[in-house]
Amino acid sequence: MSGVLDRLREELDQLGDKVSGALEKGKLHLERTNVVGFRNDAARELGMLTWKKSVGEEIDEERYQKLIDKMNDYKAKIDTIDREIAAAKAEDVSVGTDPPPESEPVTAEVEVVPETEEAAGEGSPTA
DSSP: OHHHHHHHHHHHHHHHHHHHHHHHHHHHHHHHHHHHHHHHHHHHHHHHHHHHHHTTOOOOHHHHHHHHHHHHHHHHHHHHHHHHHHHHHHHHOOOOSSOOOOOOOOOOOOOOOOOOHHHHHHTSTTO
16 A cells, blocks of 8 residues: 555655746746836837937937847847756656667568550550
8 A cells, every 4th residue: 555655755755846847937938028018118118219319310329238248138138048948848858767668570462454555555654
């Protein structure tokens, strides 16, 4: 009886680890989505300032530089989150040391149907 309970406890621990890992990946994806949204807002504002500058309008150069710095920060943050997501996915992949189970050899029956003269002439270039 204790063997069954030990096995059940072990399975529950493994399930808990999987759920915890899934929650962590979910948090990372949510955080990435938020950072991408902030980056998009900054890109939109930076784009407007760039356009204004290109048509000769006066812009706040300090604000322009702050937006460029923000874009670089957001890119670095997204890259970091992407690495964390990749690492979390790599932890999910496991390779067993046991060989695959032996399988029965597969056999198949094939019926050969002779070709008729009419069918043989259809695809030939001289017909």
